[in-house]
Amino acid sequence: MAYFNLSFLALLLLLLPPLALLLILYLIVRPRPVKIPIKNRHVFITGGSSGIGLALAHQAASEGARVSILARSIDKLEEAKKYIQLSTGIDVSIFSADVRDYDAVSKAVEEADPIDVLIVNQGVFVPEELEKQGLDEVKFMVDVNLIGSFNMIKAALPKMKKGDSIPRSIALMSSQAGQVGIYGYTAYSASKFGLRGLAEALQQEVISHDIHVSLIFPPDTDTPGLTEEMKKRPQLSRIIAESSGMMKAEEVAKKAFKGIKSAAFIVPCNLEGALLSIATAGMSPQRSFVMAFVEVVAAGLVRLVALFFQWNWYNGIHTWHAQNKRA
Numbered sequence: 001m002a003y004f005n006l007s008f009l010a011l012l013l014l015l016l017p018p019l020a021l022l023l024i025l026y027l028i029v030r031p032r033p034v035k036i037p038i039k040n041r042h043v044f045i046t047g048g049s050s051g052i053g054l055a056l057a058h059q060a061a062s063e064g065a066r067v068s069i070l071a072r073s074i075d076k077l078e079e080a081k082k083y084i085q086l087s088t089g090i091d092v093s094i095f096s097a098d099v100r101d102y103d104a105v106s107k108a109v110e111e112a113d114p115i116d117v118l119i120v121n122q123g124v125f126v127p128e129e130l131e132k133q134g135l136d137e138v139k140f141m142v143d144v145n146l147i148g149s150f151n152m153i154k155a156a157l158p159k160m161k162k163g164d165s166i167p168r169s170i171a172l173m174s175s176q177a178g179q180v181g182i183y184g185y186t187a188y189s190a191s192k193f194g195l196r197g198l199a200e201a202l203q204q205e206v207i208s209h210d211i212h213v214s215l216i217f218p219p220d221t222d223t224p225g226l227t228e229e230m231k232k233r234p235q236l237s238r239i240i241a242e243s244s245g246m247m248k249a250e251e252v253a254k255k256a257f258k259g260i261k262s263a264a265f266i267v268p269c270n271l272e273g274a275l276l277s278i279a280t281a282g283m284s285p286q287r288s289f290v291m292a293f294v295e296v297v298a299a300g301l302v303r304l305v306a307l308f309f310q311w312n313w314y315n316g317i318h319t320w321h322a323q324n325k326r327a
């Protein structure tokens with residue numbers, strides 16, 4: 001009996017610190033967890049006529065949401081509308097506008113129903129070493145990916161604040177290249193890193209209006225945009241980006257909505273992304289006390305894994321240059 005008591009006591013002493021940490025985290029995590037409904041809500045998706053945005057629109061329609069999609073090409077919008085109508089029976093509203101044009105975006109928001117879930121998904125990516133890349137292309141990516149996102153949020157926010165008492169979401173489509181800088185993506189990574197600062201600051205500004213911000217971080221995703229990108233992607237960009245594999249747009253859309261519905265601030269899309277999110281948790285909000293526990297406990301080990309990835313990438317860069325110098 002004494003032996004049993006001793007081992008029980010030892011077990012208790014062993015479990016006490018993690019249990020105490022879990023309790024502390026349960027008490028302190030902020031903002032508090034909240035559920036965002038999608039069914040019968042108005043989901044407005046920019047870049048919704050192709051790739052991940054089209055998959056998001058299809059997923060939202062399948063879950064019974066009212067869906068609007070915004071993009072530049074009216075032909076691609078009409079095609080997307082037809083595809084979703086045929087596959088889900090849902091009639092999607094379409095808005096032709098360039099997110100770089102604040103007035104055009106504002107007009108679309110005025111015409112649209114009040115937005116309950118805004119997914120700022122549009123994005124362009126032209127991978128090239130900065131030295132070779134024209135500043136016009138640098139500006140193009142920053143204007144569409146970052147300034148365009150400001151335009152969309154600024155136009156949508158006033159009406160989103162006036163809505164009913166049901167929680168709302170503003171989700172930003174970032175990229176794993178928005179968590180770690182990648183060779184050939186200087187402008188693209190900068191535009192996606194910018195979304196993080198936007199999102200962290202915006203969440204503090206809108207929390208009192210029951211609006212919840214999510215950042216979605218996909219790896220390479222099989223879309224028309226990626227197909228186009230592959231035509232000119234530097235070999236080293238490909239080697240490094242392949243560290244996180246490839247996903248289908250539909251898989252990314254499912255992960256995105258899972259995160260949006262639980263108002264997760266950081267939404268990874270695959271295992272590498274989950275590791276990357278722990279490695280880059282920084283000062284971002286964490287609503288799940290369980291995830292907070294993992295972040296706190298795994299921080300050191302994940303940092304070691306991250307340093308192994310950097311070791312591998314820089315060795316690859318060195319080898320590539322050595323081989324190409326000889327060639």
Ligand SMILES: NC(=O)C1=CN([C@@H]2O[C@H](COP(=O)(O)OP(=O)(O)OC[C@H]3O[C@@H](n4cnc5c(N)ncnc54)[C@H](OP(=O)(O)O)[C@@H]3O)[C@@H](O)[C@H]2O)C=CC1
Pocket residue numbers: 046047048049050051052053070071072073074076097098099100121122123124125144148173174175176217218219220221222223224225226
């Ligand atoms: N594919 C990938 O590997 C990954 C993509 N991402 C991100 O996911 C998002 C979608 O990418 P993906 O689906 O691959 O891209 P696609 O090129 O397949 O689709 C991009 C969409 O954005 C729209 N768009 C582009 N420029 C503008 C603009 N100036 N104003 C309004 N709409 C615009 C396009 O329509 P139109 O041209 O008619 O305007 C289209 O609907 C981007 O933010 C991207 O950075 C993140 C990680 C990986």
Ligand SMILES: CCCCCCCCCCCCCCCC(=O)[C@@H](N)CO
Pocket residue numbers: 125175176177180182218219220221226229240241242243244272273275276279302303305306309
């Ligand atoms: C701590 C451990 C880290 C674990 C693994 C890290 C792997 C990072 C790989 C980065 C992949 C970047 C893909 C960019 C996709 C994209 O956005 C372009 N296709 C343009 O759209």
